[in-house]
Amino acid sequence: MTEMSGGPALPQERRVVTSVPGPKSQELMARKQAAVADGIGTVMPVFAKRAGGGVLEDVDGNSFIDFGSGIAVTGVGNSAEAVVRRASAQLAQFTHTCVMVTPYEPYVEVCEELARLTPGDHAKKSALFNSGAEAVENAVKVARSYTKRQAVVVFDHGYHGRTNLTMALTSKNMPYKHSFGPFAPEVYRVPVAYPFRWLTGPDNCAEEAAAQAIDQINKQVGAENVAAILIEPLLGEGGFIEPAKGFLPRLAQFAKENGIVFVADEIQSGFCRTGQWFACEDEGIVPDLITTAKGIAGGMPLAAVTGRAEIMDAPHVGGLGGTYGGNPVACAAALGSIETMREMDLPARAKRIEEIMKPRLRKLAEQYDVIGDVRGRGAMLAIELVKPGGKEPDPQVTAALAKACHENGLLVLTTGTYGNVMRFLPPMVIGEDLLDEGLDVLEGALADL
Structure with a gap:
């Protein structure tokens, strides 16, 4: 699957060719720090160049699977034809x-x-x-x-x-x-x-x-x-x-x-x-x-x-x-x-995303007791991360897990009153192959942690 994004079709693939962030993103981040108020934070310190379908490409040529949709904004993709x-x-x-x-x-x-x-x-x-x-x-x-x-x-x-x-x-x-x-x-x-x-x-x-x-x-x-x-x-x-x-x-x-x-x-x-x-x-x-x-x-x-x-x-x-x-x-x-x-019947596409993601997230919860809860509906899903043996929130592990995903080409967002929830908001037009690959990245990051 490809999606038009103001030019040639954007390949729907995960691709990490530099460190994350890469040199061009680091250069732009220095400019941001000089010109933009510090109160404007950044989840993932890479600068976007193109985005569409289920991926976001940065200025260094890295392509990230998008499990964030600009915080639930680009459900139809970042550059939907209509x-x-x-x-x-x-x-x-x-x-x-x-x-x-x-x-x-x-x-x-x-x-x-x-x-x-x-x-x-x-x-x-x-x-x-x-x-x-x-x-x-x-x-x-x-x-x-x-x-x-x-x-x-x-x-x-x-x-x-x-x-x-x-x-x-x-x-x-x-x-x-x-x-x-x-x-x-x-x-x-x-x-x-x-x-x-x-x-x-x-x-x-x-x-x-x-x-x-x-x-x-x-x-x-x-x-x-x-x-x-x-x-x-x-x-x-x-x-x-x-x-x-x-x-x-x-x-x-x-x-x-x-x-x-x-x-x-x-x-x-x-x-x-x-x-x-x-x-x-x-x-x-x-x-x-x-x-x-x-x-x-x-x-x-x-x-x-x-x-x-x-x-x-x-x-x-x-x-x-x-x-x-x-x-x-x-x-x-x-x-x-x-x-x-x-x-595109996106309500049905959202339900299909849940059908793919939720069983795998539940399986991970059975394997890793750091996952206390799996919840959500459609393409609005989350895992709550806790200290093993109870329900004490673990925001440190949550942040480390997000960072590991970012470094391996998966854009994820954290949330929650206690800062211990990882949320998944993929565009509803994302390819199923990218969904599976993104979950593979998450699973690898959990195993490493």
């Missing part, structure tokens, strides 16, 4: 007018697609933005405007962004919140059903976590004061935590009974990533609002809030917007991305 074609055509027409000055058809088309694709058959409307954090922030604005309430309930291990409000909504201190306060008020955090770490075991997790969360909301906030309950149906930066079955439906029901807007943050889990168009479909949840970004536009910056028309229409005219929100080129890219997802 994305490039549609974005290029729009680029030649105009790059910007600002939708609040003179609107354009691609913005409307994206909103129409979101109404079709998101769960539920009720009337829906959308507003488009630039980033996931902007989408979450605007979902909160919409919920507050609709309910005339202020409090927002979020969950342990949740991640929602890096703006002031979304830092308040995010659970993890380092690196997201440390030294950046004070944060926005009226945010309340409650337990999430984390099966691997639930004290009484996974069997009781859903019922007990839901009961604790609802009890805390009633006691500490008052359900009548809550504008929104906001949760990732499959938690991303918190460690690819799949809430125990039954937990999300109970929270959604509680929200409905108390006039609270239930918001599904599908920024990392949406757009076919979990084997369904949206992760909340797994338990039949129909959120009042859903936030999307990342996978929506094949790498172009775009985000959305989609929801019940009467809720989305609550803010006054002019109350939602932003100069670049729903940029026409990004909207064209999103239409190309959605076209690709449909034509």
Whole structure:
């Protein structure tokens, strides 16, 4: 399999021809350190030259199997034909007018697609933005405007962004919140059903976590004061935590009974990533609002809030917007991305990735007691690494394992509240041979460690 990437077809192969990082990447890294703020970190210290299909090629000629997708962004590949074609055509027409000055058809088309694709058959409307954090922030604005309430309930291990409000909504201190306060008020955090770490075991997790969360909301906030309950149906930066079955439906029901807007943050889990168009479909949840970004536009910056028309229409005219929100080129890219997802049936491709990867990851967990848990769905999978004999997180081994993979031509990402989770987010268009080879690299790195 090859993929066009702004020139000759990009060979779909792992190839390590220099040390990692190579000399050209080292030279560019020195320039980065001189010109770019230190707060902008780097997972893998190589500089990309081309990318597509299931590989990323660096400036030194190394080709890495991509198990990261730019953090779940390039599910359709880094240079999908329909994305490039549609974005290029729009680029030649105009790059910007600002939708609040003179609107354009691609913005409307994206909103129409979101109404079709998101769960539920009720009337829906959308507003488009630039980033996931902007989408979450605007979902909160919409919920507050609709309910005339202020409090927002979020969950342990949740991640929602890096703006002031979304830092308040995010659970993890380092690196997201440390030294950046004070944060926005009226945010309340409650337990999430984390099966691997639930004290009484996974069997009781859903019922007990839901009961604790609802009890805390009633006691500490008052359900009548809550504008929104906001949760990732499959938690991303918190460690690819799949809430125990039954937990999300109970929270959604509680929200409905108390006039609270239930918001599904599908920024990392949406757009076919979990084997369904949206992760909340797994338990039949129909959120009042859903936030999307990342996978929506094949790498172009775009985000959305989609929801019940009467809720989305609550803010006054002019109350939602932003100069670049729903940029026409990004909207064209999103239409190309959605076209690709449909034509290639990427939900089925994500399920196939799970069929290949999960049994091998489970086999590795049987061989190596450093792997405490294997979890996730579709092309959103993870292993949690612990000190043998218990559940104490082992971030040092996790970092060493990631480094070993990088040096052997496999791009992997770590995550988790405790820094001890390795996550796997391959593009859904990746070849099965590359999936197998990437797992071979992982297995070799584990054996060496």
